[in-house]
Amino acid sequence: MVGVIVIGAGVVGLSTAINIQRLLPSCHVTIVAEHIIEGTTSFGAGAIFRPTADYIPGVNLEKAKKWTRDGWDHFSSLAMSEEAGRAGIAITPSFMLSQTEIKDPLYKDVVFTFHDLSEDEMRKLGFSKHFKFGYLVTTVVITTKIYLAWLLKRFLESGGKIEQRRVVNIDEFVGRCDVIVNCSALGSRQLFGDKTIIPNRGQLLRVKAPWIKYCVYTDRDAYIIPNQDLVAVGGCREDNNFNTSISQEDSKGIMERCCKICPSLKSADVYNEWVGLRPIRSPLRLEKEVIKSDHGQLTVVHNYGHCSDGIGLSWGTSMEAADLVQSCLNSQSKL
Numbered sequence: 178m179v180g181v182i183v184i185g186a187g188v189v190g191l192s193t194a195i196n197i198q199r200l201l202p203s204c205h206v207t208i209v210a211e212h213i214i215e216g217t218t219s220f221g222a223g224a225i226f227r228p229t230a231d232y233i234p235g236v237n238l239e240k241a242k243k244w245t246r247d248g249w250d251h252f253s254s255l256a257m258s259e260e261a262g263r264a265g266i267a268i269t270p271s272f273m274l275s276q277t278e279i280k281d282p283l284y285k286d287v288v289f290t291f292h293d294l295s296e297d298e299m300r301k302l303g304f305s306k307h308f309k310f311g312y313l314v315t316t317v318v319i320t321t322k323i324y325l326a327w328l329l330k331r332f333l334e335s336g337g338k339i340e341q342r343r344v345v346n347i348d349e350f351v352g353r354c355d356v357i358v359n360c361s362a363l364g365s366r367q368l369f370g371d372k373t374i375i376p377n378r379g380q381l382l383r384v385k386a387p388w389i390k391y392c393v394y395t396d397r398d399a400y401i402i403p404n405q406d407l408v409a410v411g412g413c414r415e416d417n418n419f420n421t422s423i424s425q426e427d428s429k430g431i432m433e434r435c436c437k438i439c440p441s442l443k444s445a446d447v448y449n450e451w452v453g454l455r456p457i458r459s460p461l462r463l464e465k466e467v468i469k470s471d472h473g474q475l476t477v478v479h480n481y482g483h484c485s486d487g488i489g490l491s492w493g494t495s496m497e498a499a500d501l502v503q504s505c506l507n508s509q510s511k512l
């Protein structure tokens with residue numbers, strides 16, 4: 178039987194494993210990951226669907242548009258289906274606020290609606306005190322802890338296997354599989370010696386504010402994203418900072434910034450705080466590589482470095498990764 182090993186069980190690893198199963202049903206797919214769902218960056222992310230070219234530097238625009246479209250088809254059809262609740266996906270009105278005009282973001286032409294807010298609307302909503310431009314966008318919000326569990330269930334039900342452990346050296350896979358798919362995000366620094374991927378530290382709080390049913394996303398390190406149970410309130414961005422400890426100073430700053438935009442948050446109780454490291458790479462790496470070692474040869478498909486848009490881009494990039502796996506197997510005459 179043809180064997181594929183996927184390293185990583187964040188949103189990218191799980192989505193890639195499922196897309197390989199969909200495209201190549203005869204393949205035996207195993208995920209090997211140190212963290213399964215909990216402990217991944219994906220687990221704690223906001224997460225709103227809003228892929229933006231600025232957040233995925235170095236990526237070819239046409240490719241980015243295709244990943245955005247493919248991702249939207251997936252998330253929006255889920256959001257409109259009876260699976261929406263179980264998958265943790267909700268259609269959510271979202272105010273995008275900025276000091277500068279937001280020109281043609283990748284998501285503009287795919288989301289359900291995208292409208293400019295007039296000066297009067299900005300004033301009535303209390304946004305004009307802080308921002309010059311505003312847009313009302315109907316997109317989807319992904320409650321990642323629910324979505325990841327839904328993906329894992331789907332993978333296992335389709336016959337996938339999972340091993341929870343840290344991979345120290347990829348040589349262990351020589352002779353054990355036909356293709357390795359690398360979805361280890363920042364783990365690629367150690368595992369594949371890629372020092373061009375760096376962390377971008379982000380912190381958010383989850384608060385109890387069931388009255389907030391809309392997103393606010395700004396260019397001023399402030400965002401509010403209602404999940405199924407709690408509301409995610411962020412954030413901050415610090416390149417090259419590996420520190421995953423909670424900073425009380427960051428939490429204070431986040432709440433101050435967000436309460437200015439949404440004063441009703443002042444009465445929300447904080448449920449927890451969380452730090453995640455965004456995997457920043459220019460460009461996101463989605464390509465094949467043949468690696469030769471003393472022990473033999475490995476065919477690798479890389480799919481990592483999704484920066485700040487990894488949840489939104491996960492499905493689209495995973496479809497392309499599955500195509501790459503198919504072409505590797507074809508060239509090995511395994512299919």
Ligand SMILES: Cc1cc2nc3c(=O)[nH]c(=O)nc-3n(C[C@H](O)[C@H](O)[C@H](O)COP(=O)(O)OP(=O)(O)OC[C@H]3O[C@@H](n4cnc5c(N)ncnc54)[C@H](O)[C@@H]3O)c2cc1C
Nearest residue numbers: 185186187189211212219225344364379453486487488489
């Ligand atoms: C605060 C914050 C808010 C965010 N908000 C959004 C948002 O609103 N919208 C959006 O689209 N994106 C958002 N993101 C970005 C998004 O979370 C990431 O881009 C995405 O989670 C990356 O997914 P991944 O699967 O590549 O990596 P991860 O989720 O980090 O998964 C990596 C996997 O690889 C495994 N691994 C690594 N090394 C090894 C090894 N040596 N051996 C075995 N396993 C290994 C890990 O255990 C894990 O399973 C946000 C990120 C942060 C930090």
